[in-house]
Amino acid sequence: DEIYVLLDLLLQQHYLARCSASFSENFYSLKRIPTRGCAQPPLAAAGLPKRQHWKSLLLLVLVPYLKGKLEKLVSSLREEDEYSIHPPSSSWKRFYKAFLAAYPFVNMTWEGWFLIQQLCYILGKAQHHSPLLRLAGVRLVRLTAEDIQALEKKSSGATSSQTHSIKTQVQSAVRKALGGIAFSLSTGLSVSVFFLQFLDWWYSSENQETIKSLTALPTPPPPVHLDHGAGSVLLPKLKTVCPLCRKIRVNATALSTSGFVFCYRCAYSYVKTHQCCPITGYATELQHLVKLYSPES
Known part of the structure; x- marks a missing residue:
């Protein structure tokens, strides 16, 4: 800017x-x-x-x-x-x-x-x-x-009309x-x-069929789920521990893209910075954070 x-x-x-x-x-x-x-x-x-x-x-x-x-x-x-x-x-x-x-x-x-x-x-x-x-x-x-x-x-x-002085x-x-x-x-x-007018013409509704035929690619396969066992360094042994801060979870929050649960602050900071799940690497946005409420609360 x-x-x-x-x-x-x-x-x-x-x-x-x-x-x-x-x-x-x-x-x-x-x-x-x-x-x-x-x-x-x-x-x-x-x-x-x-x-x-x-x-x-x-x-x-x-x-x-x-x-x-x-x-x-x-x-x-x-x-x-x-x-x-x-x-x-x-x-x-x-x-x-x-x-x-x-x-x-x-x-x-x-x-x-x-x-x-x-x-x-x-x-x-x-x-x-x-x-x-x-x-x-x-x-x-x-x-x-x-x-x-x-x-x-x-x-x-x-x-x-210019003089030859250094200042001039x-x-x-x-x-x-x-x-x-x-x-x-x-x-x-x-x-x-x-260029903007050309792009407007190129992506107009009249040329959509042509564009689709030119840019059509085979559908990529779904992402492979990462296999994290109980001994994985990314996952703590206790299910109540946050995988990021390695402490007891506070304000438990799940990522709807992967299902893993973290502290709210940990998940919010990580997703805002990296736009992905810290465990699976799946693309994740802030709206994918889901707050979890325990039966006691």
Whole structure:
């Protein structure tokens, strides 16, 4: 994720500095202009003011990154809440219970804010289709013929009129490197879109029969059950002992894939890490853990 964010940062920085627009906005011939303080829209080649430039860059890159990280955190917390054992009075459990309960409302408010902003934009009541543009202090307009000419002159002039100082050469090399990275990313995006469309066609319902005939393989035999006798090093002699921790089982839990019984914590930790039964090696997921209750409980 961090490598992707770094590449996205370089890409958006290049396009904001060169075209006053993000990569996708430039693709659709759009540019960003300050919302206030300009009677006439500046040319795209002039770039944004520093304040709007850095705010746009952070909102383009940082906000999606943080939102994705938050969603992953919520997903992991929900998984822990579903399968882990916590004391009822645990302060940590109360904290993340409150966090998990509040997150859907926070997310609904966030998405509702975007929806209301888009509706206002469609009805002509707002200048921005996204709240992030409003926070950045910019709005989107179409590129004009003057903008296109200025961008062409800027790209051609950058290569022709250069002094031979070391500082200028370094700056030129950095610009060329950023331009090459941006071009590679844009080309890779186009190829990726084509590849995704090809996969969509390949796996469409019309081609399912052809795919099945091409990829049909004989059904593999069922897995061979491992023979663990009473003297096996993996199985303790006492049936009340957990095969993993070699102690008396606590919160006995069976794996529905193999039938072997372990401590809940031992089975949960092992299956979460290895995704298999520790005795038979059969593929196992957390939902295959079955809690056992003795007649006395």
